[in-house]
Amino acid sequence: MSAVPVTLRRTVELEIDGEAVRAREGETILGACRRSGLDIPTLCFGETLTPVNACRVCMVEVEGSRVLVPSCARKVEDGMKVKTASERVRHARKMVLEFLGSSVDLSTTPRADEWMAEYDARPERYGPPAPPAAEGERDRAQAGHHHAGDGQTAATVAQPVKVDNELYVRDYAKCILCYKCVEGCGTDWQNTFAIAVAGRGFETRIATEYAVPLPGSACVYCGNCIAVCPTGALMFKSEHDRRAEGTWDESQQTQTDTICPYCGVGCNLTLHVQDNTIVKVTSPLDHDVTSGNLCVKGRFGFQHVQSRAPKGV
Amino acid sequence: MDLRIQDQTATAVEREAVDAVLGPPESGWVGAARTTTDGHFAVGGHAARSERHLLLPVLHAVQARAGWISPGALGYVCRRLTIPPAEAYGVASFYALFAMEPRPPVVAHVCTDIGCMCRGSDELVAELQRTVGPAGEHPGNGHAIWLESPCLGLCERAPAVLVTEAGEDPSERSIAPASADDVAAALAGRVPERMTPEPVAQQGSPDVRLMRRFGVVDPESLDSYRSHGGYEALRRAFALGPAGVIREVSDSRLLGRGGAAFPTGRKWEAVARQPVRPHYLICNADESEPGTFKDRIVFEQDPFSVIEAMTVAALATGCEHGYVYLRGEYPLAWERLVNAVTLARRHGFLGENIMGQGMRFDIELRKGAGAYICGEETALFNSIEGLRGEPRNKPPFPVDSGLFGKPTVINNVETLVNVLDIVLEGGRAFAQRGTEGSTGTRLFCLSGSVERPGLYEVPFGTTLRALLDMAGGVRAGRELRSILLGGAAGAFVGPDMLDLELSFEATREAGVTLGSGVVMVFDETVPLAPVLLRIAAFFRDESCGQCVPCRVGTVRQQEALLRLVSDRPRGSVEDELALLDEIARGMRDASICGLGQTAANAIESALRGLRPFRTEAVS
Ligand SMILES: Cc1cc2nc3c(=O)[nH]c(=O)nc-3n(C[C@H](O)[C@H](O)[C@H](O)COP(=O)(O)O)c2cc1C
Ligand code: SF4
Ligand code: SF4
Ligand code: SF4
Ligand code: FES
Numbered sequence A: 001m002s003a004v005p006v007t008l009r010r011t012v013e014l015e016i017d018g019e020a021v022r023a024r025e026g027e028t029i030l031g032a033c034r035r036s037g038l039d040i041p042t043l044c045f046g047e048t049l050t051p052v053n054a055c056r057v058c059m060v061e062v063e064g065s066r067v068l069v070p071s072c073a074r075k076v077e078d079g080m081k082v083k084t085a086s087e088r089v090r091h092a093r094k095m096v097l098e099f100l101g102s103s104v105d106l107s108t109t110p111r112a113d114e115w116m117a118e119y120d121a122r123p124e125r126y127g128p129p130a131p132p133a134a135e136g137e138r139d140r141a142q143a144g145h146h147h148a149g150d151g152q153t154a155a156t157v158a159q160p161v162k163v164d165n166e167l168y169v170r171d172y173a174k175c176i177l178c179y180k181c182v183e184g185c186g187t188d189w190q191n192t193f194a195i196a197v198a199g200r201g202f203e204t205r206i207a208t209e210y211a212v213p214l215p216g217s218a219c220v221y222c223g224n225c226i227a228v229c230p231t232g233a234l235m236f237k238s239e240h241d242r243r244a245e246g247t248w249d250e251s252q253q254t255q256t257d258t259i260c261p262y263c264g265v266g267c268n269l270t271l272h273v274q275d276n277t278i279v280k281v282t283s284p285l286d287h288d289v290t291s292g293n294l295c296v297k298g299r300f301g302f303q304h305v306q307s308r309a310p311k312g313v
Numbered sequence B: 001m002d003l004r005i006q007d008q009t010a011t012a013v014e015r016e017a018v019d020a021v022l023g024p025p026e027s028g029w030v031g032a033a034r035t036t037t038d039g040h041f042a043v044g045g046h047a048a049r050s051e052r053h054l055l056l057p058v059l060h061a062v063q064a065r066a067g068w069i070s071p072g073a074l075g076y077v078c079r080r081l082t083i084p085p086a087e088a089y090g091v092a093s094f095y096a097l098f099a100m101e102p103r104p105p106v107v108a109h110v111c112t113d114i115g116c117m118c119r120g121s122d123e124l125v126a127e128l129q130r131t132v133g134p135a136g137e138h139p140g141n142g143h144a145i146w147l148e149s150p151c152l153g154l155c156e157r158a159p160a161v162l163v164t165e166a167g168e169d170p171s172e173r174s175i176a177p178a179s180a181d182d183v184a185a186a187l188a189g190r191v192p193e194r195m196t197p198e199p200v201a202q203q204g205s206p207d208v209r210l211m212r213r214f215g216v217v218d219p220e221s222l223d224s225y226r227s228h229g230g231y232e233a234l235r236r237a238f239a240l241g242p243a244g245v246i247r248e249v250s251d252s253r254l255l256g257r258g259g260a261a262f263p264t265g266r267k268w269e270a271v272a273r274q275p276v277r278p279h280y281l282i283c284n285a286d287e288s289e290p291g292t293f294k295d296r297i298v299f300e301q302d303p304f305s306v307i308e309a310m311t312v313a314a315l316a317t318g319c320e321h322g323y324v325y326l327r328g329e330y331p332l333a334w335e336r337l338v339n340a341v342t343l344a345r346r347h348g349f350l351g352e353n354i355m356g357q358g359m360r361f362d363i364e365l366r367k368g369a370g371a372y373i374c375g376e377e378t379a380l381f382n383s384i385e386g387l388r389g390e391p392r393n394k395p396p397f398p399v400d401s402g403l404f405g406k407p408t409v410i411n412n413v414e415t416l417v418n419v420l421d422i423v424l425e426g427g428r429a430f431a432q433r434g435t436e437g438s439t440g441t442r443l444f445c446l447s448g449s450v451e452r453p454g455l456y457e458v459p460f461g462t463t464l465r466a467l468l469d470m471a472g473g474v475r476a477g478r479e480l481r482s483i484l485l486g487g488a489a490g491a492f493v494g495p496d497m498l499d500l501e502l503s504f505e506a507t508r509e510a511g512v513t514l515g516s517g518v519v520m521v522f523d524e525t526v527p528l529a530p531v532l533l534r535i536a537a538f539f540r541d542e543s544c545g546q547c548v549p550c551r552v553g554t555v556r557q558q559e560a561l562l563r564l565v566s567d568r569p570r571g572s573v574e575d576e577l578a579l580l581d582e583i584a585r586g587m588r589d590a591s592i593c594g595l596g597q598t599a600a601n602a603i604e605s606a607l608r609g610l611r612p613f614r615t616e617a618v619s
């Protein structure tokens, strides 16, 4: 007799775009769709994170539901009838993409351009962007108050990039407020709680307390927030600097998997190397030790590998 | 959890304010002076973190004492409650009434919302700008500022102002109606008089049910309440037993008055059935829908009735712990509520053995801090729990997993107060009043361009015209232009709709809503474009910011309206109207909660029905 408890997962039968689909009980609609080969855009969804369903780009239509439902969070149910490409669904995705595209810099968000085209999103419809906020201006916004302007320019979250340490930068002009970094830094993984969502409405932002610079905050530089950021708002300084110089070139990069040398946990590292220099370190999301997370040593402690003897010695 | 607290330390008065809520700190670990024994034990774990629900009351205490929430004060709060400072900052900065930067002690919050726009707030603001200076700027002495505010829930006495003074003896006073002189005097340091409630127009009328004690009972006396029929319903409820009470409520076919019109009996039964304990009961008195003031008046005039009704609800649904979440801008209602709970507790109507029946139930009070969204039930749970007031995804529904993840009954004030009559006269008798689909009576908040603004109670099925007539019709014999039904989340209807029957079913059929009972009247002299802009600004300000369709959609809606109003559309007017329509559909279909889903309703209805941009000169 085995003493190991066996959990029996029921199978659920549902219909997706007219096709009968079998899914595991507890699976999300997104999971079932992806297994059926459907490509649904997602931004705030993360394989390793609790769904917050905040971005609303993955919406689908479920028969009987008054409003659309977020496929990344809603669990499948027996007899559910799901539409993933109806006019309502396509319109919702288009609006979400336009709203983001007109207010946030998506230039380093993978697949953003492709989705914009796919859903005919035209962010320029909302007018030219309003001038960027001055440094710290958005950090100080008081909830319940705003400057409306005259509507001739589209409000954005543009603001100067925060470079306050040597390891990574925070470019909140690129932030879509997906909550992933906060989850990664908080209860989902790191339990450091250095950053949180602050403010309200359009003035909502990711911030340390009173927007103090990272070195004065609780941050331990694990970089687990960078690992989950879907937009490049959080970025290795090495990547940021190369991008600024125009020398960042992913086609010239190799990825090498190795094991972190620092301690006995044995985290998997993926070293991203360009011009014989490590430019960034990640860990595979599906790795059973790390789930993509590292500590400061594995993430940033790579300089000694490439410390070269000064010229002429 | 390791807390890293900023170096600034709290001042002595800030610590005092916090300690007044939490009691003195027990050890150096939580902010007391260090002693030699502190190193011999550690605090932390679940016990230390279980205090987070005290965050909102403590932040209120700091704000009231110091006038703002300084880094030092927040750090001390975090130490006391074991909350990471970034999270506490995220919570504090969510609320409009908390200042995260130094602010003068006296603040006049001047309502610039749509009800007050009909009754002189524009002139009031212009006068303040002239005599005091722009909003947010310190006049002369640096002791006081004025700020613009969304609806203060005093629309029947518009224009309204709330004056808060931080300090050793903090005060909060409403002034309504307010003149520029009143505000200037308050800014100069004179604490305004406590507001005296005005009698409702139907005072003493045999037709009213929910308001029958208004003006008759002494709202500060439990004895007076009892001598006017108070606590008879609870006595009857004990006789009926929990299942009997739920049966009567189900038979009454009472529908929730908070906006969603959900059957109360079904909600109660679902919670009563839950094996998981504890169950929580919440009275939703956040009432921040522009144009709504009914719950405030209930607390001002008959606060004990809410406490009795909550006790009946608790008996029926097996709750031992209840909360009243009252919006933060209601000083008089708050005072009377605090007094009523204190007296009820003292006389055995709350506590361990209520009315000697062995029932245990008590009520905790929570004050909002300037966030409309906290009226949304799941946002309200988060607010009580000391989190940001962001709505949760549903399912799970509150009856399964609500406050602290436990089965929770949450009802509007007016819904609860109806239960007293239901228990007393029986559900079937109650259902005799009103219409087939909407039983009982309804409180309507009449404001704007009406002769006698105020609270009116009529049976469901009364026509809009009859209701308007009760309030004396459009003020000064002017012509009716339109009526906002149901609040900012509702819809404008034109004079052609005066024969609309006020019931859930008839309004649904007409594509409008009763919402929170708002009936705001606009006469032909009120320009509608600024009203629509104010509504758009309201939703932009009050969006919690969590989901993209609402966070950005409310901004894009406001921008498109601004372009229309200033007659500088991108493309043609038709293009802009089509764009607004697309934005509206996106928000309605894809937003997480009712705020985003309804943020375009009123504007859309006005554009559809009234076309203010085509038919009138706007400026
Ligand atoms: C944005 C928003 C604000 C709300 N504000 C309130 C409120 O102030 N008071 C209230 O009773 N219900 C409010 N509601 C409705 C509540 O979510 C909930 O449905 C209600 O409290 C249930 O009580 P009832 O069944 O007695 O109506 C609000 C809903 C939304 C979406
Ligand atoms: S680097 Fe780590 S500790 Fe710092 S903010 Fe990111 S997740 Fe939090
Ligand atoms: S910084 Fe990145 S991970 Fe964090 S909320 Fe913004 S987009 Fe998401
Ligand atoms: S609809 Fe608006 S208020 Fe509701 S969750 Fe989304 S952003 Fe917040
Ligand atoms: S991916 Fe589903 S809501 Fe963001």
Ligand code: FES
Binding pocket: B111, B112, B113, B114, B115, B116, B117, B150, B151, B152, B153, B154, B155, B158, B159, B160, B290, B291, B292
């Ligand atoms: S109090 Fe000013 S609009 Fe309600």
